[in-house]
Amino acid sequence: MAHMPKNAAAPSVPTRDRLLDAFEDLLVEGGERSATLDAVAAAAAVSKGGLLYHFASKDALVDGVLARLDALALQDAENIRTAPAGPVDYLIRTSVHTGSPLDRAYIAGSRLAQGRDPRAMQVLADIRRRWLSVIEEAVHDPDTAQAIMLISDGLYVNSSLAENELAPQDPTDAAMARLIALIGRLLPGS
């Protein structure tokens, strides 16, 4: 058990992933400023030296979350495409914060983008482009697809801005169902 955690009865979650999780959580809950190396190390129950062993710099940590976000989003594009209730329904319902790993990673990425990190902005742009093309494929009209993407983005910022009830917060509630019905009116066929 050379490279395993000392106390591991089970492999548990690798330290590297725990550090990434901690970094994400701090970004999501406290914004960029609160996600310091010390805070990340503490949240992951690792010393600062241990953090820097896995990620040589804060930049490396950023690259780490961004890489994971990209991988998660790539998988998600497939989920959207093959969703039983259809891509639009799936996209809209998952645009509010669900606490899924992708969700957390996406918000973390947004925080980094708001801090003007060009890598984060690039990754987010790529993800959104991917989503848009899936929706375009489904609705067969670029303008409609774009409008749907905009609503999805709007839902995201709303649930990001926390505790306000301007928009549906829960993917399963009635307001969400009404919103999806409304979006139906945008579709070319009627």
Next chain:
Amino acid sequence: MAHMPKNAAAPSVPTRDRLLDAFEDLLVEGGERSATLDAVAAAAAVSKGGLLYHFASKDALVDGVLARLDALALQDAENIRTAPAGPVDYLIRTSVHTGSPLDRAYIAGSRLAQGRDPRAMQVLADIRRRWLSVIEEAVHDPDTAQAIMLISDGLYVNSSLAENELAPQDPTDAAMARLIALIGRLLPGS
């Protein structure tokens, strides 16, 4: 020329406002982290002592931009209500970045909110609530009004994410006109 800018043939802009402008610009262009007291003072061509003469703390500076944002947004709500082409047209067209004072102030406020500043989150929430009620007044249907707000929010994040052409960037271009036409389909009357 004591309290006037040295070079002022005209009263020009008062130092206090130049400091607020500088703070906003730094927030918009470099995110929260780059907007330090030293940077703000330098950008406004004022000494650090001069900055702290007008704003005793960074918190006071934040309060300053937030107060100005709130005032600007209050005025804007009236502009939306009385827009010749109608509230929805106006709201949507001004949801992309135009470089207007309100626009810059709003983005600056968003940066602060992303840094989890509760005051900023509160001010933004109030502004959005105001906009929503103006739109509700105009379209006579809460769900439709909400969907329109979401599209507006979506446009805003898109133009915030810079240099991507997923959504219309220019309030006068054809894509914007098509988007507004599409939104027309959401309206209860047809």
Next chain:
DNA sequence: ACAACTATACCGTCTAGCCGGTACAGTTAC
């Protein structure tokens, strides 16, 4: 006299990153 500054020095704290050390499993050489 006073408001509106400039300039400079300073303080405590926070932050990123560095470095020397430790523990220990596995490898090699005899």
Next chain:
DNA sequence: GTAACTGTACCGGCTAGACGGTATAGTTGT
């Protein structure tokens, strides 16, 4: 089989610089 050594995974103390804020003495136009 055991001593010497290697690589991995960490610990925790440290430092330089940035940051928010204080302080203070001087300057300038009215």
